[in-house]
Amino acid sequence: MLRVSGGIAALLMMISGESVASGTVDVSLRPILRPGSGLGGEVVSVEPVSAIRSTLRPRLRPDGFENAQSPLVTEVKTYPRNARFEAWVESFKPRAKRAGISQGVINSAFRGIRYNTDVIERDGNQAEFSKTIWEYLANATSAKRVKQGKQMLRKHKRLLDQIERKYGVEKEVVVAVWGLESFYGDLRGDYNVIEAMATLAYDGRRRDFFQKQLIAALKILQRGDTTASKMKGSWAGAMGHTQFIPTSYELFAVDFTGDGKRDIWGKNPADALASTAAYLSRSGWRKGMPWGVEVRLPAGFNRGLASRKVTKMPSDWAKLGIKDVNGRAIRDYGSASILIPKSGRGLALMIFAKNFRAIERYNAADAYVIGVGHLSDRLKGGAPLKGNFKAGERPLTEEETKELQKHLKRVGYPLEKIDGKIGPNTKKMIKSYQSRNGLTADGYASEALLKHIKRR
Numbered sequence: 001m002l003r004v005s006g007g008i009a010a011l012l013m014m015i016s017g018e019s020v021a022s023g024t025v026d027v028s029l030r031p032i033l034r035p036g037s038g039l040g041g042e043v044v045s046v047e048p049v050s051a052i053r054s055t056l057r058p059r060l061r062p063d064g065f066e067n068a069q070s071p072l073v074t075e076v077k078t079y080p081r082n083a084r085f086e087a088w089v090e091s092f093k094p095r096a097k098r099a100g101i102s103q104g105v106i107n108s109a110f111r112g113i114r115y116n117t118d119v120i121e122r123d124g125n126q127a128e129f130s131k132t133i134w135e136y137l138a139n140a141t142s143a144k145r146v147k148q149g150k151q152m153l154r155k156h157k158r159l160l161d162q163i164e165r166k167y168g169v170e171k172e173v174v175v176a177v178w179g180l181e182s183f184y185g186d187l188r189g190d191y192n193v194i195e196a197m198a199t200l201a202y203d204g205r206r207r208d209f210f211q212k213q214l215i216a217a218l219k220i221l222q223r224g225d226t227t228a229s230k231m232k233g234s235w236a237g238a239m240g241h242t243q244f245i246p247t248s249y250e251l252f253a254v255d256f257t258g259d260g261k262r263d264i265w266g267k268n269p270a271d272a273l274a275s276t277a278a279y280l281s282r283s284g285w286r287k288g289m290p291w292g293v294e295v296r297l298p299a300g301f302n303r304g305l306a307s308r309k310v311t312k313m314p315s316d317w318a319k320l321g322i323k324d325v326n327g328r329a330i331r332d333y334g335s336a337s338i339l340i341p342k343s344g345r346g347l348a349l350m351i352f353a354k355n356f357r358a359i360e361r362y363n364a365a366d367a368y369v370i371g372v373g374h375l376s377d378r379l380k381g382g383a384p385l386k387g388n389f390k391a392g393e394r395p396l397t398e399e400e401t402k403e404l405q406k407h408l409k410r411v412g413y414p415l416e417k418i419d420g421k422i423g424p425n426t427k428k429m430i431k432s433y434q435s436r437n438g439l440t441a442d443g444y445a446s447e448a449l450l451k452h453i454k455r456r
């Protein structure tokens with residue numbers, strides 16, 4: 001299972017919050033994986049990806065299983081002054097100056113910023129629960145996200161075609177990242193990035209990391225890409241349409257519109273989408289190669305071969321009986337591994353090293369990579385993943401989850417929202433229902449569970 005950190009803020013994940021070391025999650029990535037948008041999400045932790053333990057973009061979108069659709073924060077809050085924080089800011093200024101930031105930029109960037117208690121609350125709030133890849137995918141490739149993604153492909157066709165030609169990354173992949181990171185620009189975050197980074201650099205759990213982000217953010221202002229007041233992002237500093245953290249921005253952002261500014265924050269998504277394509281391209285993306293293909297494993301398959309360390313050409317995998325879910329041989333696109341995600345329940349994939357890794361650099365959680373990859377396939381008109389389930393084990397779709405929630409309510413559980421999403425609350429109620437009815441209390445929303453509750 002994916003460990004999801006929820007509550008006001010946190011996703012490490014693959015399912016939203018963007019990684020953990022011991023056992024399941026890479027602890028070092030945790031803070032980074034936190035909810036990028038600050039819009040009220042949860043962070044999901046996923047088991048570490050064997051090959052890559054770090055990522056430049058630590059967040060696991062979509063952030064909010066519970067609150068994915070929460071509105072942008074519009075209210076401007078004023079936080080009380082905090083003398084210690086202000087003293088820290090003063091002590092940080094000479095450091096910024098030594099890093100090459102001008103006094104003028106330093107003065108204007110820090111003017112009026114306060115110790116942001118909301119950021120600290122989000123950083124500290126992590127109610128953990130488990131989510132399977134299927135539950136993550138139900139949200140990542142929800143009907144609404146797929147539909148809106150197709151609309152975006154039409155609306156921005158010219159731009160996306162240009163970006164695809166220039167960077168060699170399929171437009172559906174770029175749009176899938178956009179869809180998971182900010183719901184196509186709807187959830188870009190409304191925190192003052194300098195204030196949020198300074199708060200976390202002063203008082204967070206990863207001070208060194210956020211001090212680097214703060215310096216990088218100041219460099220962005222110094223270069224004139226945007227102004228302090230327009231540099232908005234998530235509480236964890238993920239900025240713009242595709243949620244770049246400042247250090248990733250410094251490495252990969254591009255000016256696609258040609259106005260001299262790399263503007264990933266404004267309404268026009270051109271620079272942000274081109275920056276994402278540039279990021280994937282420079283991370284080794286190969287156009288025309290899949291990120292992964294769902295497979296059926298033959299009976300008696302040696303699961304020890306399902307390892308990132310074991311790579312073969314698809315034709316060699318085919319000799320071991322591995323074909324796609326329709327029984328067809330998979331073309332020799334390149335070297336591939338078999339991935340059976342821990343929380344996947346019936347999911348098996350052939351993953352192509354180059355492209356899987358390129359998405360991993362955006363976020364190392366398996367769930368995230370599969371979410372982006374599968375959403376891109378759906379945007380191309382591909383079919384939902386099928387899985388290979390025993391009777392009754394199939395996970396519920398979004399619509400079926402709504403139905404389950406209605407039944408939970410009917411039998412007396414105080415469910416507030418019928419939203420088709422499995423969040424910590426719904427999961428708790430499922431577990432309670434299961435244990436009261438003598439079922440395995442694993443919180444897993446399966447076809448069999450829906451059947452069971454319908455009979456009640």
Ligand SMILES: [Ca+2]
Nearest residue numbers: 255257261263
């Ligand atoms: Ca520009």
